[in-house]
Amino acid sequence: MAEYDLVVRGGEVATGFGTTRCDIGIKGGRIVALAENLADGAQVLEAGGLLVLPGGIDSHCHIEEPSRGGYVGTAGDVPVTVNEESFVTASTSAFAGGTTSVVCFVPQWKGEGILPRIADYEQRAAKGMLDYSFHQIITDPTEDVLQREVPQIVAKGIRSLKVFLTYEPLHLSDEEYLKVLVTARKNGCLVTVHCENYAAIKWRTEALLAAGLTAPKYHAWSRPPVVEREATHRAIALAELVDQPIQVFHVSCAEAAEEIARAQHRGLKVWGETCPQYLTLTAADMDRPGFGGAAFMCSPSPRTTEEHARVWEMIRRGTLDVVTSDHCGFSMGGEDGKAVSGRDAPFRDIPNGIPGLAARLPILFSEGVSKGRITLDEFVRLTATNPARLMGLAPRKGMIAVGADADLALWDPKKQVTLTNALMQHAIDYTPYEGMQVTGWPVATVRRGAVVMRDGKVQAEPGTGQFLARGPYDYIRPRGVLENGFDAAPMP
Numbered sequence: 001m002a003e004y005d006l007v008v009r010g011g012e013v014a015t016g017f018g019t020t021r022c023d024i025g026i027k028g029g030r031i032v033a034l035a036e037n038l039a040d041g042a043q044v045l046e047a048g049g050l051l052v053l054p055g056g057i058d059s060h061c062h063i064e065e066p067s068r069g070g071y072v073g074t075a076g077d078v079p080v081t082v083n084e085e086s087f088v089t090a091s092t093s094a095f096a097g098g099t100t101s102v103v104c105f106v107p108q109w110k111g112e113g114i115l116p117r118i119a120d121y122e123q124r125a126a127k128g129m130l131d132y133s134f135h136q137i138i139t140d141p142t143e144d145v146l147q148r149e150v151p152q153i154v155a156k157g158i159r160s161l162k163v164f165l166t167y168e169p170l171h172l173s174d175e176e177y178l179k180v181l182v183t184a185r186k187n188g189c190l191v192t193v194h195c196e197n198y199a200a201i202k203w204r205t206e207a208l209l210a211a212g213l214t215a216p217k218y219h220a221w222s223r224p225p226v227v228e229r230e231a232t233h234r235a236i237a238l239a240e241l242v243d244q245p246i247q248v249f250h251v252s253c254a255e256a257a258e259e260i261a262r263a264q265h266r267g268l269k270v271w272g273e274t275c276p277q278y279l280t281l282t283a284a285d286m287d288r289p290g291f292g293g294a295a296f297m298c299s300p301s302p303r304t305t306e307e308h309a310r311v312w313e314m315i316r317r318g319t320l321d322v323v324t325s326d327h328c329g330f331s332m333g334g335e336d337g338k339a340v341s342g343r344d345a346p347f348r349d350i351p352n353g354i355p356g357l358a359a360r361l362p363i364l365f366s367e368g369v370s371k372g373r374i375t376l377d378e379f380v381r382l383t384a385t386n387p388a389r390l391m392g393l394a395p396r397k398g399m400i401a402v403g404a405d406a407d408l409a410l411w412d413p414k415k416q417v418t419l420t421n422a423l424m425q426h427a428i429d430y431t432p433y434e435g436m437q438v439t440g441w442p443v444a445t446v447r448r449g450a451v452v453m454r455d456g457k458v459q460a461e462p463g464t465g466q467f468l469a470r471g472p473y474d475y476i477r478p479r480g481v482l483e484n485g486f487d488a489a490p491m492p
Ligand SMILES: [Zn+2]
Pocket: 060, 062, 326, 328
């Protein structure tokens, strides 16, 4: 019997901290050897001329996330469900793009606790092929949720609470946000935050609609960078007061990133994430005839090419250290997607979100590594190692090391590809990146030792994805720095 189940032979292995040419020996789904000239395994993947990267970790994806209330605009109230993308189609799309693990979102329906949703969500997620973990969204932080339910989900291995500072009916008041921060601190969770100012966007949206400015492009006008900067500042300040680590989601502009940089400079545990849409799409993309602009509508809004350069600079400085997709797909056709309120609906009533699971790594590699903006090591850290560490998935995930899960993306750094929706292999009927040219492409994906994608063909049995339970981890431990030395939120 062969010593290894699979040997990946002769690739340039990118660890995130240097590149080395070696073979990878895999047994029982894990990496058990990194060496030159390993003996053949039962299966061999020739990787000569290819890069071997850790499988991508997309720590911000909306997959099959049923919502009862509106998810739509900033002041809209149209019921919509983010479930066109099932865990099976999302797995196919992820593998096509070199991603092997995701962290997705368990919803909380306002007026309910969190436990009623989680049983349903666990069943949905278990049908996929991707490895997965959960953020728990908190929209209604009642005493029962915070005191009784959160400890139960932490015991299940959910270690991050997601809050929105905008969106009807998801947004939390400052008082509610403080309560979630305190609860996270007591239970050893990370808090992840959507930072935009609810009241400011609501006020501006109403004024735009009253003035007859209803087309998709006015989505950007309703939420300029200042509303993101203000909420980012407030999210950080309140987290500092409670002494609770946070990650600011989907930073779209330098103004907001500067708030994070300032916090980091003061030693706070504040991390910042951005997404390919804030490096490639612009508000002008929403200015297409008719309903076409809806295809690019997400929040925060895409900005300008000048802003892209500033966001790249914040990546290079390390202020923004994780790049996710914020995959949240709604099809342009049909009646349940972007057009749920009709094709002439005001921007407020068009669902926010764009698909990007498969496009994330190729776009970041091409725009970043191929164009010389970041190094290969930086790419690996932004897309796999850093999210794994921040989410408590390391060292099992996010790195190529003996003992880690054998999650790999074999990458042809020279391959030129024109992005099309068919290549995305998702359930959504479009990609906002249609026609974009990229250099560098995943040619094989390995998940826990199984070759799940080869030359674009995905082969994996539904139901083979594993839940990644996260235990307590030091990376997100509070600093222990308290105003006046008074601990208003003591940890047990
Ligand atoms: Zn999101």
